Amino acid sequence: MIPDGILRELTEQNAAKIVLLVADGLGGVPHEGRTELEAADIPCLNKLASESECGLTDPVARGITPGSGPSHLALFGYDPLQYEIGRGVLEALGVGLSMTARDVAARANFATLDKGFIVDRRAGRPATEKSRELCALLSKAIPRIGDVEVIIEPGKEHRFTVLFRGDGLDGRVEDADPQKDAHPPVLAKPLAPEAERTADIVNDFIRLATEVLEGCHPANTVLVRGFAKYPAIPSMTERFKLHPACIATYPMYRGLAKLVGMKVLEPRETIEDEFNTLSREFEKHDFFYLHIKKTDSYGEDGNFDKKVEIIEELDRHVPTLLALEPDVIVVTGDHSTPAVLKGHSWHPCPFLLWSKYCRSDGAERFTERECARGSLGRFPAVEAMALMLANAQKMKKFGA
Amino acid sequence: MIPDGILRELTEQNAAKIVLLVADGLGGVPHEGRTELEAADIPCLNKLASESECGLTDPVARGITPGSGPSHLALFGYDPLQYEIGRGVLEALGVGLSMTARDVAARANFATLDKGFIVDRRAGRPATEKSRELCALLSKAIPRIGDVEVIIEPGKEHRFTVLFRGDGLDGRVEDADPQKDAHPPVLAKPLAPEAERTADIVNDFIRLATEVLEGCHPANTVLVRGFAKYPAIPSMTERFKLHPACIATYPMYRGLAKLVGMKVLEPRETIEDEFNTLSREFEKHDFFYLHIKKTDSYGEDGNFDKKVEIIEELDRHVPTLLALEPDVIVVTGDHSTPAVLKGHSWHPCPFLLWSKYCRSDGAERFTERECARGSLGRFPAVEAMALMLANAQKMKKFGA
Numbered sequence: 001m002i003p004d005g006i007l008r009e010l011t012e013q014n015a016a017k018i019v020l021l022v023a024d025g026l027g028g029v030p031h032e033g034r035t036e037l038e039a040a041d042i043p044c045l046n047k048l049a050s051e052s053e054c055g056l057t058d059p060v061a062r063g064i065t066p067g068s069g070p071s072h073l074a075l076f077g078y079d080p081l082q083y084e085i086g087r088g089v090l091e092a093l094g095v096g097l098s099m100t101a102r103d104v105a106a107r108a109n110f111a112t113l114d115k116g117f118i119v120d121r122r123a124g125r126p127a128t129e130k131s132r133e134l135c136a137l138l139s140k141a142i143p144r145i146g147d148v149e150v151i152i153e154p155g156k157e158h159r160f161t162v163l164f165r166g167d168g169l170d171g172r173v174e175d176a177d178p179q180k181d182a183h184p185p186v187l188a189k190p191l192a193p194e195a196e197r198t199a200d201i202v203n204d205f206i207r208l209a210t211e212v213l214e215g216c217h218p219a220n221t222v223l224v225r226g227f228a229k230y231p232a233i234p235s236m237t238e239r240f241k242l243h244p245a246c247i248a249t250y251p252m253y254r255g256l257a258k259l260v261g262m263k264v265l266e267p268r269e270t271i272e273d274e275f276n277t278l279s280r281e282f283e284k285h286d287f288f289y290l291h292i293k294k295t296d297s298y299g300e301d302g303n304f305d306k307k308v309e310i311i312e313e314l315d316r317h318v319p320t321l322l323a324l325e326p327d328v329i330v331v332t333g334d335h336s337t338p339a340v341l342k343g344h345s346w347h348p349c350p351f352l353l354w355s356k357y358c359r360s361d362g363a364e365r366f367t368e369r370e371c372a373r374g375s376l377g378r379f380p381a382v383e384a385m386a387l388m389l390a391n392a393q394k395m396k397k398f399g400a
Numbered sequence: 401m402i403p404d405g406i407l408r409e410l411t412e413q414n415a416a417k418i419v420l421l422v423a424d425g426l427g428g429v430p431h432e433g434r435t436e437l438e439a440a441d442i443p444c445l446n447k448l449a450s451e452s453e454c455g456l457t458d459p460v461a462r463g464i465t466p467g468s469g470p471s472h473l474a475l476f477g478y479d480p481l482q483y484e485i486g487r488g489v490l491e492a493l494g495v496g497l498s499m500t501a502r503d504v505a506a507r508a509n510f511a512t513l514d515k516g517f518i519v520d521r522r523a524g525r526p527a528t529e530k531s532r533e534l535c536a537l538l539s540k541a542i543p544r545i546g547d548v549e550v551i552i553e554p555g556k557e558h559r560f561t562v563l564f565r566g567d568g569l570d571g572r573v574e575d576a577d578p579q580k581d582a583h584p585p586v587l588a589k590p591l592a593p594e595a596e597r598t599a600d601i602v603n604d605f606i607r608l609a610t611e612v613l614e615g616c617h618p619a620n621t622v623l624v625r626g627f628a629k630y631p632a633i634p635s636m637t638e639r640f641k642l643h644p645a646c647i648a649t650y651p652m653y654r655g656l657a658k659l660v661g662m663k664v665l666e667p668r669e670t671i672e673d674e675f676n677t678l679s680r681e682f683e684k685h686d687f688f689y690l691h692i693k694k695t696d697s698y699g700e701d702g703n704f705d706k707k708v709e710i711i712e713e714l715d716r717h718v719p720t721l722l723a724l725e726p727d728v729i730v731v732t733g734d735h736s737t738p739a740v741l742k743g744h745s746w747h748p749c750p751f752l753l754w755s756k757y758c759r760s761d762g763a764e765r766f767t768e769r770e771c772a773r774g775s776l777g778r779f780p781a782v783e784a785m786a787l788m789l790a791n792a793q794k795m796k797k798f799g800a
Contacts, residue, residue: 002461003481010464357740359429359747359768375748375769377778379462386463390746397744398460399467399480400490 001079002386004239006398013241016327016392018287019278022075023314024068024253025296025337027349027368031304036295036339037350037367039304040311044318045331045352049366052329053358055376056348056368057384059335065346071334072256076289077240077385078233085259086171086228091161093255095153099230104169104198107226109177110134110158110219113210118178118185122158123219134219135160141212145204162224164202170195171229176206178223188224202227235261236287240389245281247274248291257289271310275317282324286392296344299337307339328391329354330384331366348378355391401479402786404639406798413641416727416792419678419688422475423714424468424653425696425737427749427768431704436695436739437750437767439704440711444718445731445752449766452729453758455776456748456768457784459735465746471734472656476689477640477785478633485659486571486628492561493655495553499630504569504598507626509577510534510558510619513610518578518585522558523619534619535560541612545604562624564602570595571629576606578623588624602627635661636687640789645681647674648691657689671710675717682724686792699737707739728791729754730784731766748778755791 028035058064059071060080069090070080088105099105110131112120126134135154142150148166155161172195176188188202202224210221236242238261246257246264254264263285267277274290282288292314298307321329329352336347350371352363363370372378376387389395428435458464459471460480469490470480488505499505510531512520526534535554542550548566555561572595576588588602602624610621636642638661646657646664654664663685667677674690682688692714698707721729729752736747750771752763763770772778776787789795 002464006481357429357738357745357747359435361769361772373773375456375772375778376462377456379778383462386461387746388463390463390465395463395465395746397465397467399470399485400487 001380001382007386008239010395010398011240011389012394012396014392014394016286016394017282018328018388018392019321019326019330020075020287020289020388021292021321021329021331022289022334023292023295023311023331024334025299025344026311026333027336027338027347028299028307029336029338029340029345029347031340035368036304036307036311038369040308040315042311042315042366044315045366046364048318048329048331048354049352049363049370051360052352052354052363053376054361054363054371054374055351056371056378057332057351057381058348058378059381061380063346065344066335067344068252068334069256071381072253073260074381075332075334075384076236076260077382078260079382083231083233085231087226088161088171088228089230090252091226092153092163093259094252095155095161096251096255097151097153097161097163099163099255100165101230101232102165102167102169103230104164104171105228105230106162106202106224108160108162109223110160111221111223112218113185113221116184118183118221118223119181120218121177121181121223125157126219128154128156131157131160131219134213134216138209138212142205142208145201145208148201150205158219162205164198169198169229171198171227173199173202173227175225175227176202176223177225185221188227198227231259233259237261240385241394242287243285244287244289245285246289246291247277248289248293249274250291250293253291253293262289271313271317275320279320279324295333296337299339300343302339302342304339327355328388330388332384349381351376351384353387353391357391401780401783407786408639410795410798411640411789412794412796414792414794415686416794417682417686417688418728418788418792419690419721419726419730420475420788421690421692421721421729421731422734423692423695423711423731424734425699425744426711426733427736427738427747428699428707429736429738429740429745429747431740435768436704436707436711438769440708440715442712442715442766444715445766446764448718448729448731448754449752449763449770451760452752452754452763453776454761454763454771454774455751456771456778457732457751457781458748458778459781461780463746465744466735467744468652468734469656471781472653473660474781475732475734475784476636476660477782478660479782483631483633485631487626488561488571488628489630490652491626492553492563493659494652495555495561496651496655497551497553497561497563499563499655500565501630501632502565502567502569503630504564504571505628505630506562506602506624508560508562509623510560511621511623512618513585513621516584518583518621518623519581520618521577521581521623525557526619528554528556531557531560531619534613534616538609538612542605542608545601545608548601550605558619562605564598569598569629571598571627573599573602573627575625575627576602576623577625585621588627598627631659633659637661640785641794642687643685644687644689645685646689646691647677648689648693649674650691650693653691653693662689671713671717675720679720679724695733696737699739700743702739702742704739727755728788730788732784749781751776751784753787753791757791
């Protein structure tokens with residue numbers, strides 16, 4: 001991989017437009033002999049593939065099943081082994097919390113405390129509605145601790161997210177969670193001297209929350225874990241001289257895009273909305289990340305046929321993309337989510353890159369197996385950014 | 401990539417002969433559906449490809465368009481991100497100056513100084529002949545500064561190259577060039593304490609040159625930039641136990657070969673001369689780098705048909721090469737120079753390796769798209785050296 005300093009020196013701004021179309025969890029494994037892509041009727045993507053350079057990407061490394069954070073960072077050109085996004089931050093982005101560089105985020109649970117022991121780490125899984133009320137109670141009672149703002153966002157059932165916002169906070173704090181039932185509560189412990197004050201504030205929060213929740217049995221205390229500071233990541237503008245925009249319907253992906261400095265556009269809900277947003281905003285940016293969520297959701301559900309349908313729905317919008325005449329088009333997944341595995345997997349992602357200057361491989365279809373024969377070979381997803389920039393002629397020559 | 405120390409330990413000398421045939425800028429992109437290689441009638445290369453292992457190389461990394469320096473270093477087995485060749489050095493090699501380890505090289509311009517301002521950085525682009533006279537004037541007037549020898553070689557129009565030869569010189573000097581017109585002259589500034597003396601000598605040179613050129617308006621001063629010390633690079637003999645020779649008609653490539661310790665042979669001008677030199681000298685060396693320049697030149701000109709013709713001319717000399725019965729043959733480019741792009745590009749290079757011990761892929765032709773399907777896959781060009789050495793049985797076993 002090309003060192004960051006060299007990449008920064010080589011990139012230059014121009015008017016060319018790049019569209020990175022990410023169908024989340026696109027890659028599959030065969031079910032009755034065919035992957036989801038192989039089963040799908042996708043004439044537009046097949047034609048595009050035939051005019052493109054194809055390959056297979058490893059989001060992090062061969063054999064590694066990535067989460068959404070690292071797999072997206074890689075596609076955005078950020079080495080996922082170098083730039084880590086803590087659990088709490090991903091959680092906060094996922095529920096749509098807007099974070100600042102001063103924030104430490106954490107995941108939290110309502111739990112049951114009985115005679116000095118945590119007897120149920122999930123407080124009997126309260127209904128989401130009930131949990132929402134409890135979060136409102138906490139928010140009202142604990143708006144801040146000293147000069148640190150406390151921001152609470154409810155999640156599903158017993159889960160919620162908490163942000164601590166203030167100067168000098170540090171995410172290096174050990175989980176305040178016994179991890180299993182029938183143990184006494186565990187205090188937050190600093191993992192570095194700089195995180196002592198943060199651990200104190202977290203422990204104050206747990207104490208105050210337990211006071212507020214007295215009488216709310218079984219949800220009468222909280223566990224807090226996955227502490228993470230909002231990472232300082234150089235923006236895509238800084239690194240690649242791009243002015244990027246994000247079109248995504250799910251909060252986490254919008255949050256990831258914001259993390260690398262993308263402008264987050266506002267589509268409504270459907271894939272059609274997303275492509276309409278692309279068309280409407282196309283003049284305003286030089287890099288678009290368009291994210292399709294449901295390929296992954298149906299993969300996670302193990303719903304092969306529905307995943308196929310979403311891929312076919314995506315295919316019907318490809319002409320809208322082509323009509324905009326972008327200079328570079330990439331279609332890929334952030335990782336594989338094979339329906340037969342009902343979850344993210346380690347399989348490499350099908351990848352196509354089209355530009356006026358590509359040497360098309362003449363693939364017959366856009367499938368994992370055709371991509372495996374492509375001229376891009378099998379490569380780390382983080383290297384895709386240099387390819388996109390090169391094809392958009394946004395990179396100067398290296399050396400004389 | 402295999403670490404340098406291990407590579408050194410594994411290599412051993414034997415009588416086997418390797419020929420690395422580099423057609424500069426060989427790779428193309430399709431023009432009316434075919435690349436230059438696809439359009440060319442090259443029966444000998446096609447036959448050789450059918451008996452070879454094929455692949456595609458990235459000279460530096462995916463998406464990176466390399467200059468000639470890094471792309472050649474990679475083929476010679478030197479990591480182009482580790483071994484950098486400064487601008488001034490490449491320029492000096494390009495004009496045929498013979499450099500030593502004591503030299504700092506720089507590119508220079510004649511320029512126009514008026515009332516304390518640089519009003520024309522190119523001195524009205526003097527004719528090359530005029531510039532040659534001015535260089536002779538400078539050479540005569542400033543043969544040395546203190547104990548540092550000054551060597552001047554004219555280039556085209558306003559350009560020339562200057563070498564400072566002496567002990568303790570350092571290339572870390574900032575350009576003595578305002579970069580744009582209507583600015584006062586800029587002094588050379590040391591970028592490291594060790595370069596202070598070098599900067600002083602450069603500034604003395606500029607002052608003396610301006611005195612010599614008084615009355616030569618518009619070429620009445622000089623700008624000097626791209627300072628670079630001749631890099632200390634371990635030779636191919638040291639690293640690979642080879643006794644390599646270079647057959648190239650253009651100075652820069654002969655200079656690059658000399659940099660890694662090749663003996664530079666003396667062909668005259670044509671491709672035929674080059675192959676004759678190969679035949680004549682074949683007994684004397686165990687590694688030959690034979691460089692064809694005009695594939696690149698016509699690519700840079702955007703002359704698709706002429707580039708095709710050069711490839712066909714090269715093909716007609718392949719039997720001469722085969723008649724010598726080398727043990728290993730590689731045919732590749734240092735980078736792509738597609739005629740449709742009129743310049744170097746990021747596209748990977750077609751690569752074939754023939755030896756008695758290769759596992760031929762049965763490629764039908766020697767083209768980018770056939771190479772994309774080859775068993776060597778897509779790989780960094782710097783890894784080609786180990787393949788050549790292995791096929792020549794010049795590498796011992798690694799580990800027990």
